[in-house]
Amino acid sequence: MTAISIIENRSNEVQLPQWLQECLIDQESSESTSDDLLICRAFNFAYQLHEGQTRKSGEPYIAHPIAVASLLRSLGGDSVTIAAGFLHDVVEDTDVTPEEIEERFGVQVRLLVEGVTKLSKFNFSSTTERQAENFRRMFLAMATDIRVIVVKLADRLHNMRTLEHLKPEKQKRISQETREIFAPLANRLGIGRFKWELEDLCFKYLEPEAYEEIKSLIAERRADREARIARVTETLRSGLKNQNIEVVELKGRPKHLYGIYQKMQRQQKEFSQIYDIAAFRIIVKTNEECYRSLAVVHDAFTPIPGRFKDYIGLPKPNRYQSLHTTVVGTNGRPIEIQIRTKEMHQVAEYGIAAHWKYKETGSSNVSISSDEDNKFTWLRQLLEWQKDLSDAQEYMESVRDNLFEDDVYVFTPDGDVVALAHGATPVDFAYRIHSEIGNHMKGARVNGRWSMLSKPLENGDIVEIVTQKNSHPSLDWLNFVVSPTARNRIRQWYKLSHREENIARGKELLEKEMGKSGFDSLLKSEAMQIVTQRCNYHSVEDLLAALGYGEITQNHVVNRLRDVVKEQQPVETESAKEVEIPAYLNSNQEKHRGGNSPIIGVEGMLYHLAGCCKPLPGESIIGAVTLSSRGISIHAQGCENIDKIPGERIIPVSWNDDAEDNKAFTYPVDIQIEAMDRVGVFKDILARLSDRGINVRNAGVKTSRNKPALISLSLDIRDRQQLEYVFQRIKSMSDILNIRRVMNSGEQ
Known part of the structure; x- marks a missing residue:
């Protein structure tokens, strides 16, 4: 066509x-x-x-x-x-x-x-x-x-x-996402005309009654407002003309509805108590005329102390520039006035899009690797957090927190401007400059004086970080830092600083799971190297360290190893023969199913689950005939107590995956969590368990000054898969240093 x-x-x-x-x-x-x-x-x-x-x-x-x-x-x-x-x-x-x-x-x-x-x-x-x-x-x-x-x-x-x-529930969901993500993004990019309309539309669907009320109140007072705007405009135009300042544009406009609503909520006032619902804009030709115009405004009206901001000398991160002042009008009501050049106005309205109109390179491609890089530090932070935050909920919270603009502008000793989130401390500043500066931070001077590390920074502060080679992060910092970058770097330092301990713990966990026979050879085998790569680690030591601090579970490693062994079985090489693989890794072993007993191999006999290892469905198990009246004791493969039992008392057993009532059973599991000691961490852990319907039989918390909190939990777990999910949910929290399953030393 x-x-x-x-x-x-x-x-x-x-x-x-x-x-x-x-x-x-x-x-x-x-x-x-x-x-x-x-x-x-x-x-x-x-x-x-x-x-x-x-x-x-x-x-x-x-x-x-x-x-x-x-x-x-x-x-x-x-x-x-x-x-x-x-x-x-x-x-x-x-x-x-x-x-x-x-x-x-x-x-x-x-x-x-x-x-x-x-x-x-x-x-x-x-x-x-x-x-x-x-x-x-x-x-x-x-x-x-x-x-x-x-x-x-x-x-x-x-x-x-x-x-x-769309349906009402979908209207609210889309509006909520727009308010939390897209309107702040428009603001970050400086596209004011999109931001205001997006916020008003979200307001319409999320608070429909308040929206209609404010809309009608503004309409009722339209005549009074327009008369007041005309009087102020004439006064300003006359004053600017007397100073030979050529005005490109001078007009008053009502503020957008959501902005008025926010001010009412923030100041806890009724609509009738909000006077500055209109803002005036003066557009002139040069920066010099902006400051001369400001003098005219302050000569015509009384300025309100503390309500002047110079965004020309200190632009916002989204490149916004203007002079902002609030003055008292002839009727005693506050008047908000913005003064800018035509180019500044284009940036205020179109943000990054204004760059397309004023660029000279001939290419509209705008990336954060260009000379505009310093304008998009917030975007670089979001990309950094993608590496650190695997939990979807935590990542979305970080995105929302970072997008809302409430920045504090501070200076380095060299005079460079650094934009930080509202409430940021010297520790946030240190990690913003470089992670090594934060990791070796000893103290901070703010405006030439020593400052408490927990004290929030204010606009215009000059911050100097003092470092020392043997200094390291404190767990207390997690109680007051506000940036995800600082929080994640502190957590990572504690994980890495205990690397050798984590490697030893990971090796111990894996050895218990797989057995001691041939274990050292297995760690050096080609199969283990393949497993390491498939688990996205650089070396076997990295894999063991991750296993030690709970980033990955031993069952996940064993399952990957089983897959690799299965792939290698058709081609039996000499190198493969040299490695002794634990028998239970062989996925081709024939398994017999039948009956409704949860365990195959003990039909008609008295049996119990060993209290030392507390095996779960999904884990390889083995039976041992006890010398007491308790019958067969069911242990997890690799349990250290099995080595103490003579071979003639060992019998093969396995979980019955076909048993009809399997899903109705739960089994006791003890876990210990090592977490940053902050207010609410225990509550957050319990909330994640509650969301999945996990019953907590018993709980205990032990804290020590400048040390991680130790949280002990006894859970009712259905099978190994559910336990792995619990581990994943908890370890995805940024405050978690380690999580492990607790085994008792003796049979109970």
Whole structure:
């Protein structure tokens, strides 16, 4: 279908914007540019792919990509960005592949589309995990090209504009995500016009009654507000003219609804008590005229002490620049005034997109590896945390905490500005500069004086970190640091500093699981090297250390080893014969099933589970005939007490996976957790157990000054798989140093 026929037929009843109509017509002329051709080809392709698809509103689906592309064009987006706006849903909603996108439209368009595409075709264990993985992928794409998030923001803004067609529960879920993630992202990128509209739309669906109330109150006072704006505007215009300052723009505007609501909540005031619901903006030509205009404002109205901010001399991390002042008007009410140049206004409205309009390189690709790197330290932090935070819930909390802008600006002794989260301490500052500075920090001087490490920093503080070679992090720091980076670096230091101890513990755990026979040879074998690689560790020692502090379970290692042995069985080499593999690793051993007894091999006999090792279904077991009246004692393979029992008393047994009542049984398991001693850590652990319906029989906590807390728990566990899940859930918490299963030394 040609461009002209698309415009004439309108078979899908979509009203094409004027700019797109002109672009489609121009593409058939000899004067059409390569950029226009790319945009038209992208529209035509999207038009054909989405033909027949409709949105929840009933309108043709193509209306959405057109709206997204139009928003990107209004931001000054280049042809690649606008093309990605048309194509952002085709990989997710059609059979088109990223490779085909690249072949037709180039690698840049492909990367933008891939970065925006949600992972809807993959399965995750929870909504939180899906959401976390979506954002991990998106932030990685942003690091390559910041335009990814601009396209995503345009996509989200149009979806929010048409949210009324979805079910109420979905409206709230999308609005909550938008408020927590996308509106702060728009703010971080300085795209004010997107931020304000996103926040107001979220307000509409999350607090509908408050939204309608404030909306109606503002409408009722419109006449009074407009008269007041006119009086102030005339006063300012007259004063600026007298000082020969050429004004590009001077106007007052109502603040957006959510901003007013936030102020009411923050100050605990009624709407009638909020006076500065309108803000004035003065746009002039030069920086020098900004400061001269400020003098005019302060001459005409009385400034309110402590309400002046110079974002020209000290720009925000999102590149925002303006002078902000609040003065008392003629009627005694506060007036908020912003003063900026035209270029500053473009950045305030369009953020990073304004860079496209003022750049001279000819390329719109904006990455954090360019000279803009220092503007996106918050994005680098998010990428760092992706390496450290494996737990989806914890990662999402870190994303939310970092995106909300409430920064404190402090200085290094050399005068460099460092932006930190509100409440940040000298320890957060030290780890922000470099992890080694934090790890060897002895103290801090703030403004030339020694400061408590727990004291929050304030705007304008000059911070000097004093280091010492033998100094190291303190567990107490975890009680007051606010940045995930500092918290994770402290936790990592404690894990690494106990490396030898963890390696020994890991070796001990694995030896108990597998038996002593041939164990040393097995650690040096090719099979163990393969297992190490498959578990994503560099060496066997790294694997043992991870096993020692609970990052991986011995059952996971044994299962991987069993798989490797099975793969090597068809080809029996000389080197394989030299390694003595424990017999129970052989997955080809025949197992006999039958009956409803949980354990095969003890049918009709009295038996009990050994109290020393407390085996679980899913673990290899062995039976031992006791000399008492307690019958057969069931031990885990590798239990040290088995070595003390003569061979004639050992009998082969196994768990009966076919027993009908297996899922109804639970077994006692004792675990010990080594955790950073902070308020609430015990409660957080119990909450994770409660969420999975795990019963806690007994619990105890032991604390010592400057040492980790030791938490002992007795749990009712169904099988080894459930225990592994419990270990994974607990060890994913950033405060956990080690978790292990406790075995008793003697038979009970």
